[in-house]
Amino acid sequence: MTRIVPADFRPAKGLSNRHVQTLLPRLRPLTALERDTEILNLPDGDFVELAWARPAPLQNDAPVFVLFHGLEGGFDSPYARDIMASASALGWRTVMMHFRGCGRAPNRLPRAYHSGDTADAYWFIAHLARRYPRAIKVAAGVSLGGNMLLKLVAEQGGDGLDLAGAIAISAPLDLAACADALNHGFSRHYQRYLLKSLKLKVIAKMATEPLPIGLSSYQLGRLDSFWAYDNEVTAPLHGFSSASDYYRRASAGRLLGDIELPTLILHAADDPFMPGDLFERLPRPSDAVRVEIASHGGHVGFIESHRGRLRSWLAQRVCHQLQDWSSVPRHLQVMTNRPS
Structure with missing residues (x-):
């Protein structure tokens, strides 16, 4: 069935x-x-x-x-x-x-x-x-x-x-396929909105404590896709080697x-x-x-x-x-x- x-x-x-x-x-x-x-x-x-x-x-x-x-x-x-x-x-x-x-x-x-x-x-x-x-x-x-x-x-x-x-x-x-989908057409507007919220939180934390991400506030602000953000922020903050590693291990579909x-x-x-x-x-x-x-x-x-x-x-x-x-x-x- x-x-x-x-x-x-x-x-x-x-x-x-x-x-x-x-x-x-x-x-x-x-x-x-x-x-x-x-x-x-x-x-x-x-x-x-x-x-x-x-x-x-x-x-x-x-x-x-x-x-x-x-x-x-x-x-x-x-x-x-x-x-x-x-x-x-x-x-x-x-x-x-x-x-x-x-x-x-x-x-x-x-x-x-x-x-x-x-x-x-x-x-x-x-x-x-x-x-x-x-x-x-x-x-x-x-x-x-x-x-x-x-x-x-x-x-x-x-x-x-x-x-x-x-x-x-x-x-x-x-997650990888969804990150790709959000990087095309009108869906980029959703990506931009969500990334703005995420980056503001990270910038606020960077002002009060060191973070293991190796980026300046300026560099963080220039990340313009989930692939870039997850590679440079999500992955190092949470023990993944890259965005690809994060997407593979965190996706529930498999x-x-x-x-x-x-x-x-x-x-x-x-x-x-x-x-x-x-x-x-x-x-x-x-x-x-x-x-x-x-x-x-x-x-x-x-x-x-x-x-x-x-x-x-x-x-x-x-x-x-x-x-x-x-x-x-x-x-x-x-x-x-x-x-x-």
């Missing part, structure tokens, strides 16, 4: 263009959601910032939904507000783990985060297992966070994490056949951050994985029309999956990894 199927997403009329879908969430009003902030200290002396949606369930065994954001994203990303608010309304205890340096304060160590950096997420999920031992837990990752999450669940096997399932949204599963945990992957064939034949480049997913590919949707867009108003299809699809997994015994979940 094939595990790669069409998604049931239909874009709002006149809004099917991939760049319109990608940008539209930022043009809509941000979903209102209150949060409590918690600092989780890590074993190496650094920390990550947690954002807990309010109000939180009173029961300690309420199901827990964990969200990992995308590159330079966070609690104020439109997709985060939409998905977290919807999960919270279902009665789930909902939390986002900000990657290092993506919260309200810079992280402590001379390093950042990257697409294959699974250690912090592993530590956080283990922390949740100790805090809420009787609660069902599901994790979702968006873009970079989706690649990271898939790599983590592949590494840990079916029983290595206290998770009932994982959801990856618009994940760049072949591990799709190893995943044992029930997993849902949501993807748009027209995602401007990815090559159009992304899944043709990758090994066949395991039977635990369901891939839903929409013809349209852009990058983390998926905006549909419902009763005359625009809304996030992603939030609806994630909530349907949460309901599925929360109602089925874990040993049967691999068989019910499908839409409601």
